[in-house]
Amino acid sequence: MPKIIDHDQRREDILDATWELLVRGGIEAATMREIAAQAGFANGALKHYFPGKDDIIKGAYERSLHRLGDHVAAATEGMRGLAALEVALRATLPTAAADQTASRILLSFWERAAFSPELRDGYGDHLASWRAGLVQYLEEAREDGDVDSPVSNEQLVDEAVTLNIGATLLQALGTDYVNGDYLASHVDAFLDRIRVAR
Amino acid sequence: MPKIIDHDQRREDILDATWELLVRGGIEAATMREIAAQAGFANGALKHYFPGKDDIIKGAYERSLHRLGDHVAAATEGMRGLAALEVALRATLPTAAADQTASRILLSFWERAAFSPELRDGYGDHLASWRAGLVQYLEEAREDGDVDSPVSNEQLVDEAVTLNIGATLLQALGTDYVNGDYLASHVDAFLDRIRVAR
Numbered sequence: 600m601p602k603i604i605d606h607d608q609r610r611e612d613i614l615d616a617t618w619e620l621l622v623r624g625g626i627e628a629a630t631m632r633e634i635a636a637q638a639g640f641a642n643g644a645l646k647h648y649f650p651g652k653d654d655i656i657k658g659a660y661e662r663s664l665h666r667l668g669d670h671v672a673a674a675t676e677g678m679r680g681l682a683a684l685e686v687a688l689r690a691t692l693p694t695a696a697a698d699q700t701a702s703r704i705l706l707s708f709w710e711r712a713a714f715s716p717e718l719r720d721g722y723g724d725h726l727a728s729w730r731a732g733l734v735q736y737l738e739e740a741r742e743d744g745d746v747d748s749p750v751s752n753e754q755l756v757d758e759a760v761t762l763n764i765g766a767t768l769l770q771a772l773g774t775d776y777v778n779g780d781y782l783a784s785h786v787d788a789f790l791d792r793i794r795v796a797r
Numbered sequence: 798m799p800k801i802i803d804h805d806q807r808r809e810d811i812l813d814a815t816w817e818l819l820v821r822g823g824i825e826a827a828t829m830r831e832i833a834a835q836a837g838f839a840n841g842a843l844k845h846y847f848p849g850k851d852d853i854i855k856g857a858y859e860r861s862l863h864r865l866g867d868h869v870a871a872a873t874e875g876m877r878g879l880a881a882l883e884v885a886l887r888a889t890l891p892t893a894a895a896d897q898t899a900s901r902i903l904l905s906f907w908e909r910a911a912f913s914p915e916l917r918d919g920y921g922d923h924l925a926s927w928r929a930g931l932v933q934y935l936e937e938a939r940e941d942g943d944v945d946s947p948v949s950n951e952q953l954v955d956e957a958v959t960l961n962i963g964a965t966l967l968q969a970l971g972t973d974y975v976n977g978d979y980l981a982s983h984v985d986a987f988l989d990r991i992r993v994a995r
Contacts, residue, residue, distance in 0.1 A: 625912045627825060703911055710908035713901055713969050714823045722970060750986070757979040758960070758986075765963030771911050772920060781955040788948070788956075792990075 610648050610658070613638050617659045622700050626707040629656070653715050660708040660718075663701055664725060667691065681745040681794065684736035688786050691763055693770040694779035702771035709768075730756050737793075748793040759789060808846050808856070810836050815857045820898050824905040827854070851913050858906040858916075861899055862923060865889065879943040879992065882934035886984050889961055891968040892977035900969035907966075928954050935991075946991040957987060 616638035620629040631652055635642045649655045674690045675683045693702050712718035733756040740746035748755065762785060769776040814836035818827040829850055833840045847853045872888045873881045891900050910916035931954045938944035946953065960983060967974040 623912075625908055628912075706908055706911055709966060709970060710823055710904055713904055714821075714826075719970055723974070726974065750982070754979050754982060757976060758983050761963035761967065761975075761980075761983070762956070762960050763963065764966055765959035765961065768907060768962055768966055769959065772907060772917055776921070776924065777959075778955060781952050782959075784948075784952060785956050785959070788990075792986075 606648070613640070613645060613648055613655060614659045614662055617655050618663075618704065621656075621659065621704050621707045625703070626656070626710055629707070631655075653711060653718055656708060656711050657718055657721055660704060661721070663704050667701070680736060680739035680743045681790075684733060684740060685786075685790060687733060687736065688759055688763075688789070689783070692779075692782050692786065693763075693767045693777065694782055699770055699774055702767045705767060706771040726760070730760060733759065740793075745795055746793045747795045750793075755789075755793065759786075804846070811838070811843060811846055811853060812857045812860055815853050816861075816902065819854075819857065819902050819905045823901070824854070824908055827905070829853075851909060851916055854906060854909050855916055855919055858902060859919070861902050865899070878934060878937035878941045879988075882931060882938060883984075883988060885931060885934065886957055886961075886987070887981070890977070890980050890984065891961075891965045891975065892980055897968055897972055900965045903965060904969040924958070928958060931957065938991075943993055944991045945993045948991075953987075953991065957984075 613634060617629055617634050620633055620637055629652070631645060632642055634640075634652075634655060635645050638645075645655070649658060671687055671690045675686050678686060693699075708718065708722070712722050730753075734752045737746060737752040737755060741752075762782075766777050766782050811832060815827055815832050818831055818835055827850070829843055830840055832838075832850075832853060833843050836843075843853070847856060869885055869888045873884050876884060891897075906916065906920070910920050928951075932950045935944060935950040935953060939950075960980075964975050964980050
């Protein structure tokens with residue numbers, strides 16, 4: 600019987616190995632050679648699955664992002680407007696110590712993306728879709744009469760997203776650099792400013 | 798006459814070369830070998846000035862930070878309280894396209910700092926001193942009767958600093974990812990929330 604190679608599984612193995620190396624030592628530790636060794640591949644064999652290092656980093660990052668997306672989608676399922684906005688804002692706050700792994704992957708990705716148009720475009724797409732989701736919740740919340748603010752939806756979302764990104768970066772540096780209580784309070788204050796008093 | 802070597806100048810030359818490489822290609826491009834070549838040094842000669850790569854990155858970052866510190870100090874000279882707070886918040890916003898270089902250096906530094914206790918501690922000191930300055934302005938502003946907020950000074954500063962860091966990261970990725978008008982408006986909104994109406 601011929602040996603059957605599960606190529607999807609091998610791609611996953613490579614991303615697992617990359618993830619492991621990124622978490623331990625950042626972008627410099629994740630060389631093609633180290634990734635191959637960690638995944639149990641011959642050095643040249645990685646190229647059958649990913650043409651270069653940026654493609655692997657992109658793959659690891661996109662997988663992480665899809666997991667976060669699934670998490671938020673599950674948390675907001677069946678919700679709309681202000682309720683969905685609140686859940687989405689809180690579900691993506693990097694407050695749990697366990698999130699530090701994901702924050703570090705993201706930091707390594709950001710560092711590469713600043714110098715790679717392809718990675719940067721990928722992040723731009725993610726950012727655009729994240730923002731569009733929050734803007735939609737805000738539009739619904741205004742329709743529902745739950746939100747009233749002279750500030751545009753785009754500007755409100757810019758504030759929330761920028762704050763979230765800053766918190767993620769601080770958490771990647773050290774869990775003692777980010778204060779989960781403060782972050783939750785920043786979201787409270789943000790929602791209080793736009794919520795219609797009942 | 799013996800050749801006189803200006804060691805301070807040579808350290809500056811090494812930091813200039815590192816800066817150049819970091820701006821062009823990020824942390825991976827700034828290898829000891831490339832830094833030596835760019836600065837016109839023999840490969841082993843760098844070690845007389847900096848023991849290792851992290852020390853060079855730290856040096857380049859600290860120099861950039863001192864320049865930012867000088868810029869803010871000059872902008873707030875002779876000021877206190879609310880006026881100093883406002884100037885300090887606006888002076889550190891990464892809005893000008895020219896700031897992208899500094900933001901990219903910072904992103905490379907952050908990526909390394911997540912995996913180096915020494916670099917991380919250096920950033921922790923910077924963060925603590927940045928926060929302490931803003932907290933002091935807030936204390937003065939409350940003394941002067943210019944600020945009234947039920948939120949603690951530490952929490953207010955956490956919000957401003959986290960937002961600034963998020964904006965810096967987005968600017969390092971691409972100047973079109975950060976909207977200077979929105980950022981200025983976020984600072985306006987922040988100040989409006991705590992300012993005593995006259």
